[in-house]
Amino acid sequence: MTAAPPAVRVGVDVGGTKVEAVAIDAAGGILARMRRETVRGEAGVIASVSDAVARVAAEPGVGPVAAVGIGIPGQIVGARVRNAVNLGISDLDLGGEVTAAVGAAVHVENDVNAAAAGAYAIRGAVGASMAYLNLGTGIAAGIVHDGRVWPGAGGTAGEVGHVSIDPRGPECPCGQRGCIETLAGGGAVARRWSGDGEHPVLDLFDAADAADGRALSLRGDLARGVAAAVRVLVLTADPAVVVIGGGVSRLGDRLLDVVRGELRASSERSAFLTSLRLHERIELLPSDAPAGALGAALLAPAFEGVARG
């Protein structure tokens, strides 16, 4: 018998502007939580993550850290992060660098898959499967099946943002046209609405409520895109619930209402789609829930609960 390792794990969610960290105990309960700015660039991200780990570990009642999980955008190959364009990373051994800096085992995970694991833990009582649909600058989903995040053969599972639903639609950076992300991604919506405000999607919804024709049309596109993502997820993975999170989800019921309306309308002529009760399967992640950081912590090495499939 070997001695039990220290039970504390830290999860870090690396976003374009903020890094959020949580420390959890063996049961997955949150002991401490902190946020700081993200410094971009490879050295900046390593320093931001290492500092977040050190600061959350220094909180009262946390103590030595057994393992660290990191959720970060980009392609994840082992412990390396590739093509995280918004963070200024082209190819970085993030796991190796953070292990060297903090002296704990590190697991690196795609940010949306980490958030899916966190959303699953936060949601509780969800049945065998759940999908987490992240509506941020881009759109992607994580699929949790039998309590495990399902990454697919090459990490592409859940990339619903690049399902094309309009071959004549706007060009997508991925090379296709009319991807769901071009209609409903926060970045694309902000560019198309071209409002000057700090919260362009919120401004767009306000303008649509005030009956601005262009805003109504763009809000309709957004609802069609999100509804299509929900349909794709239900028809491929049949999750009991699709939990919607990400920056755009902070619109709350204003978002749910238009997406539910679109799901109902698009099911109207199909007894099959009606039978799936799509509009009843969607719900919002609580807006302040640290799903990404919690999920990253749960996916850190040696945790016995939700684990990477």
Ligand SMILES: [Zn+2]
């Ligand atoms: Zn695309």
